[in-house]
Amino acid sequence: MAKARHHVVVVGAGFAGLELVKELKGADVEVTLIDRRNHHLFQPLLYQVATTSLATSEIAWPIRHLLRRRKDVRTLLASAAGVDRAGKRVLLDDGGGIPYDTLVVATGARHAYFGHDEWEPYAPGLKTLEDATTIRRRLLLAFEKAETEPDPERRRALLTFVIIGGGPTGVELAGTIAELARDTLAGEFRSIDPREARVVLVEAGERILPAFKPELSAYAKGALEKLGATVELGRPVTGCGAEGVTFGGVVLPAATIIWAAGVAASPAAEWLGAEADRAGRVKVAPDLTLPGNPDIFVVGDTAHVENADGSLVPGVAPAAKQQGRHVAAAIKARLAGEGEARPFRYRHGGDLATIGKRAAVTDLGWIRLTGRPAWWLWGFAHIYFLIGLRYRLAVALSWLWIYATGQRSARLITQGDADGGNDGRA
Known part of the structure; x- marks a missing residue:
């Protein structure tokens, strides 16, 4: 036997x-x-699904398909x-x-909501495709509701988007939402001007992108402000609810809150x-x-x-x-019967974060870049790590189209659960 x-x-x-x-x-x-789940997810680009830049199928692949030629592997859902x-x-x-x-x-x-799990319904995080499609639906519905809202104060709250957490995900979300409002949606509404939307990034620390060098953090803050976003530093959030976000002792009315803090x-x-x-x-x-x-x-x-x-x-x-x-x-x-296992040694390749479609910061240790050169490097690095030529081409073409026109095609509002967790190819 x-x-x-x-x-x-x-x-x-x-x-x-x-x-x-x-x-x-x-x-x-x-x-x-x-x-x-039945798919492998490329999480670094998940925020681009949430902000209408990419479709779900461009950053996630069925596990069984990826391992279809591996007869030694059994996959269980x-x-x-x-x-x-x-x-x-x-x-x-x-x-x-x-x-x-x-x-x-x-x-x-x-x-992680730091002991305040009751905030989650009002401030969803971003870890899964379901999270991304929920956030995307909330973003787009906020503009649609604002178009028909007669109350100026309520309309202002609908057009206020708050991102909590100033790490790479928070910075990337803030920059892309600002561009979505300023470039992609501009001219598509009649009662509102999407360019008047307010995007607020709240960070409890003294600077955003704390893992980066201070000069790169300062550049990222300036780039976000150039896009029209507001960066609030040193003001930890003390409340999230249907009325908005509380930080620094002040309540900011906001219909859309995104958690990127922990x-x-x-x-x-x-x-x-x-x-x-x-x-x-x-x-x-x-x-x-x-x-x-x-x-x-x-x-x-x-x-x-x-x-x-x-x-x-x-x-x-x-x-x-x-x-x-x-x-x-x-x-x-x-x-193979070899000796004692070796300790793991991490080799740090560098830090990258993008701010919208034309700016980024990269710190590779031996060189630091900002602006468009950093954005192109960030883009090439992410495309390289995608699985398969087809997906690399699809994402590259989507980014080039957005870069040239400002238009994002994954903007369908589909009817799933209460938060829009089901979107298929949209």
Whole structure:
């Protein structure tokens, strides 16, 4: 009787999980990939779906299609509910279980409202396609409602868009919404002028893009203000509700609020009974294993990974992909009977953030760029990491069209649930 092949179970088909599966090609293993959604999502461009620049199908791909030629990989559409470490099984929410020899947990992150989960209905975050289509529907409906609103104060609130959080996602959202109002929608309404829309970026810290050098943060602030956005610094938000946003002791009436201020890890630490940091990330050993459990790896946004100097590895796509490759190499080394696993070493490639369609900031360490050169570099970098020639061409053509005309084509308001979570190709 043939010996069963080593069974690797991967929970999560994000950047880390998919990269791991890709790197295990040709290894003497069987892989089961579990995800509660049927698609892999290119999260760095999710805000462009939310702001009508790209269609959902341009940044997400069916997992089964991506792995259709991998006969060693079984894909399951399911939600993990826990881990039986003693029995070495992943527990599913339908009551089933999947046995493993090696388990890799790569379940990503969710929104964090700093103890104010009651804000979520009024200030949705941006982590999934459903989040993006919800936000897009709210943005477009705000203009439509303003067109028929007779009350000036209510109309002003409908045309006020608040983004909470001054990291890359918040900056990118603010710049694109400002351009949507100023360029794309200008001239399409009769009772309102979309160019009068107010876009407000609220950041509790002293500058936006705090991970960037101060001069790049200052450039980004100036670029946003040039687009007509308002940047509020050093004023933490203390309330979100139907009436608007409260910060600095003042209520700003706003019908559309977007949360880009914080994330928390998935409940993986609870499943594993593991030590976690304040954001819920599992504290892992230097080789990315769960301390005391060498058969369990935790990677991506789920993991608290420290660099050699004690700093935290950032929760960005390149870091997740590097972790996926590291774990694949570690599994291969174990199967080959090699020695102790090497510690993970993160190689930082640089920081990039875009501000609208013609400006960006990039810090590659050895060179820093702003303006259009930075925007072109940002665009090439993101297109390079997309999956497949077809999608690279589709996104490149969409961006060139927006760059040349200011027009964004993914502006259909579809009727799904109350927040418009179902949009298909729109």
